[in-house]
Amino acid sequence: MKFWPLIKIIPIKTNFKFVSFAKYMAALSVIAVIGSLFMTLYPLTPPCGGLNCGVDFTGGSLIEVETSPRPVDLAATREALIAAGFNDVQVQNYGTSSDPQGREHAMIRFQTPADGSSEAAMSTARAAIQTALGEDIRFTRQEVVGPKVSGELFTGGVIALLVAIGLMLVYIWFRFEWQFGLGAVAGLFHDVILVFGLFAVTKMEFTLTGVAAILTVIGYSMNDTVVVFDRLRENLRKYKKMPLRDVIDLSINETLSRTIITGVTALMALTALALLGGESLFAFSVALIFGIIFGTYSSIYVGAPIILLWGVKRGEAADDDPEPIKLGMASKP
Numbered sequence: 001m002k003f004w005p006l007i008k009i010i011p012i013k014t015n016f017k018f019v020s021f022a023k024y025m026a027a028l029s030v031i032a033v034i035g036s037l038f039m040t041l042y043p044l045t046p047p048c049g050g051l052n053c054g055v056d057f058t059g060g061s062l063i064e065v066e067t068s069p070r071p072v073d074l075a076a077t078r079e080a081l082i083a084a085g086f087n088d089v090q091v092q093n094y095g096t097s098s099d100p101q102g103r104e105h106a107m108i109r110f111q112t113p114a115d116g117s118s119e120a121a122m123s124t125a126r127a128a129i130q131t132a133l134g135e136d137i138r139f140t141r142q143e144v145v146g147p148k149v150s151g152e153l154f155t156g157g158v159i160a161l162l163v164a165i166g167l168m169l170v171y172i173w174f175r176f177e178w179q180f181g182l183g184a185v186a187g188l189f190h191d192v193i194l195v196f197g198l199f200a201v202t203k204m205e206f207t208l209t210g211v212a213a214i215l216t217v218i219g220y221s222m223n224d225t226v227v228v229f230d231r232l233r234e235n236l237r238k239y240k241k242m243p244l245r246d247v248i249d250l251s252i253n254e255t256l257s258r259t260i261i262t263g264v265t266a267l268m269a270l271t272a273l274a275l276l277g278g279e280s281l282f283a284f285s286v287a288l289i290f291g292i293i294f295g296t297y298s299s300i301y302v303g304a305p306i307i308l309l310w311g312v313k314r315g316e317a318a319d320d321d322p323e324p325i326k327l328g329m330a331s332k333p
Contacts, residue, residue: 014253018300019245019308025301029190036197047154050200054207055109055143057157059150060088061122063108064141067133072106080132084124086110094279105140105279118144157211161192164215168222176229177313183306184225187298191221194294195287204283213284217291220266224259224299231255232304236312244311248304263296 041049047057055062065072074091081089088111093104108129112121122144130137145153165188173181195214199206232251239247267289274285 014256015249016253016256017249018252019249019305022301022305022308025297026305029298029302032197033190033193036193036200039200040193040196047151048206051196051206052199052203053154054205055145055150056207057150057154059145060109060111061118061125061145062141062143063122063125063129063139065106065108065129065133066138066140067104067106068136070104072104073133074106076132077106077108077129080128081108081110081125084128086112086121086125112144112146118146153208157208160211161214161218164218165189165192168218172222172226172229175226176233179307179310179312180229180233180303182310183303184222184229186306187225187295187303188218188221190298190302191217191291191294195291198287198290199283202286204286206283209280209284210287213287213291216288217295220288220292221295221298224262224295225303227255227258228252228299228304232307244308248308252300252304259296259299263292266292 039050043049047053072091072093074093077091078089081091088109090107090109092107094107108125110125112118122142126139126142165185168188169181169185172184192214195217198204199210204210228251231254232248235242235247235251235254239250242250270285270289270292274282274289277285
């Protein structure tokens with residue numbers, strides 16, 4: 001029990017030179033952001049470009065089925081729906097469930113005819129699917145979203161993201177200075193674009209749940225950034241003659257243990273959710289896992305270096321210039 005809890009072996013004080021690697025990390029971030037934008041926007045086909053948008057944003061109908069241990073006959077299902085008069089039919093397997101019977105899952109998407117009832121179209125589609133796959137299938141999910149509603153949902157999702165980033169900018173601007181606000185917003189755009197790139201590269205289905213995940217990432221990233229900025233502001237007032245790059249390193253090191261503990265705790269919970277939460281929560285959990293990693297990274301190598309680039313005014317301190325604290329490993333008594 002002498003070495004428990006294990007967290008006590010983590011140094012209380014660290015002396016990492018984060019700013020020394022800022023240029024290299026900035027180049028890496030620029031490449032990652034450009035690549036993510038390209039993957040997200042290409043091909044330039046509305047409304048989602050390179051994203052694998054769900055029915056929420058593209059409109060149409062979605063049906064999920066479970067079949068017996070035999071694989072789903074994708075070609076037969078597609079041909080049956082096309083013969084029934086449906087367009088843009090997509091049928092894909094997405095794995096087997098863990099039940100003892102080993103039933104397999106299939107996701108079927110198609111455009112709902114504009115000149116008919118959605119309920120009648122869904123009944124026709126279900127009948128065509130049963131004819132193609134047999135009577136031993138089970139329908140586990142079905143959704144119908146019209147083109148007008150899907151367009152409104154997509155527009156609303158984009159507006160929600162922009163409003164959230166704008167409000168964060170206003171908050172940081174009033175609490176700190178404009179340089180801090182610029183760094184915080186740059187970090188938020190960095191995180192949001194990389195999460196979009198994650199959806200584009202992995203082809204995970206992007207739905208309203210994905211928008212919720214990105215909004216959560218914005219909140220987490222801003223929370224972590226505010227902690228670093230708050231300590232940085234205190235140290236700027238405290239060490240008025242210390243070089244700015246040293247003050248930034250000092251501030252990040254002083255908040256590093258808190259950042260690591262908070263991030264690891266969240267990642268543990270999200271990993272369990274991704275593994276045990278089922279298909280509907282998998283994309284949400286994975287987006288949050290990577291979003292937390294991106295948010296922690298941006299607090300250190302996007303937000304803070306921008307302050308170093310633009311400079312910042314030093315506030316008046318209670319003490320004229322106290323003795324700087326030397327960073328390093330904590331000494332044992």
